[in-house]
Amino acid sequence: MAPQALSHMEGDVVELTCEVSKATAQHTHLSVGWYLLQGAGEQPAKEILTLSKDFILKPGPSYEQRFLEGDVQLNKVGNTTYKLVIRGVKPSEQGQLYCEAAEWIEDPDKTWKDISCHQTQRTWLAVLSRGTELSVDLTATEPSLSEGDTLQLSCVLEAPKSSNFKVLWLLNGMEVARVDPHGVLTWEEEYEERARLGQLQAVKPSNTVYVFTISEVGLEDKGTYQCSVSEMKTPGGLQSIQTVVSSGIQVDVKPAG
Numbered sequence: 001m002a003p004q005a006l007s008h009m010e011g012d013v014v015e016l017t018c019e020v021s022k023a024t025a026q027h028t029h030l031s032v033g034w035y036l037l038q039g040a041g042e043q044p045a046k047e048i049l050t051l052s053k054d055f056i057l058k059p060g061p062s063y064e065q066r067f068l069e070g071d072v073q074l075n076k077v078g079n080t081t082y083k084l085v086i087r088g089v090k091p092s093e094q095g096q097l098y099c100e101a102a103e104w105i106e107d108p109d110k111t112w113k114d115i116s117c118h119q120t121q122r123t124w125l126a127v128l129s130r131g132t133e134l135s136v137d138l139t140a141t142e143p144s145l146s147e148g149d150t151l152q153l154s155c156v157l158e159a160p161k162s163s164n165f166k167v168l169w170l171l172n173g174m175e176v177a178r179v180d181p182h183g184v185l186t187w188e189e190e191y192e193e194r195a196r197l198g199q200l201q202a203v204k205p206s207n208t209v210y211v212f213t214i215s216e217v218g219l220e221d222k223g224t225y226q227c228s229v230s231e232m233k234t235p236g237g238l239q240s241i242q243t244v245v246s247s248g249i250q251v252d253v254k255p256a257g
Contacts, residue, residue, distance in 0.1 A: 008126070031053045090127060101118055136157055138155050149253075168229075225249050
């Protein structure tokens with residue numbers, strides 16, 4: 001399976017193939033399995049579907065029902081190709097997919113031993129939610145300011161349904177502050193003192209509106225501002241479904257007087 005990246009809409013059919021051949025002329029059996037790796041790889045890969053050396057198909061724990069319903073299949077095509085089919089793919093299945101094959105030989109004592117095991121390169125699978133594409137619009141009350149003026153930026157989200165959003169405020173690509181899905185605000189260390197003095201504010205008037213305010217701008221506040229919005233799978237989780245970064249607004253600050 002050549003390295004690739006796939007993008008599908010929720011509900012689509014995903015098909016991936018894996019080429020498997022024996023490494024020896026001896027009488028051996030093959031096992032072939034498909035796995036899903038999510039996050040940064042800190043969690044074990046999820047088993048999707050495996051064909052054992054005894055020719056038994058076994059779904060992973062989270063795929064049992066869909067296997068019974070025929071929505072997850074592993075088909076042999078020809079002599080060496082094994083095709084995984086996932087019908088009705090879900091956003092929660094976004095991640096890296098790979099195939100692992102092992103060759104087994106039976107010892108004289110009737111026990112089986114794997115004599116080789118190989119993994120394919122991983123395929124990135126992105127799954128977009130239907131009707132829940134996220135868009136972000138950033139506006140400023142006045143992008144051209146003098147020292148001591150007030151800068152107010154509004155980040156407005158368009159999403160058809162209420163979701164769990166994490167919002168980052170960025171200046172020149174660097175994080176200034178973040179608001180988690182629970183509404184908890186965290187400032188980067190260099191901005192904490194100004195926030196404590198009330199010069200900086202980041203508020204969430206609603207689930208789709210986020211406002212960032214600098215009450216007394218300084219020359220260090222000029223630059224390009226953006227908001228980055230991630231739709232999170234769960235309010236306290238680390239896994240995002242999609243992330244959208246707004247276009248940048250260039251803010252200019254002139255010296256007072």
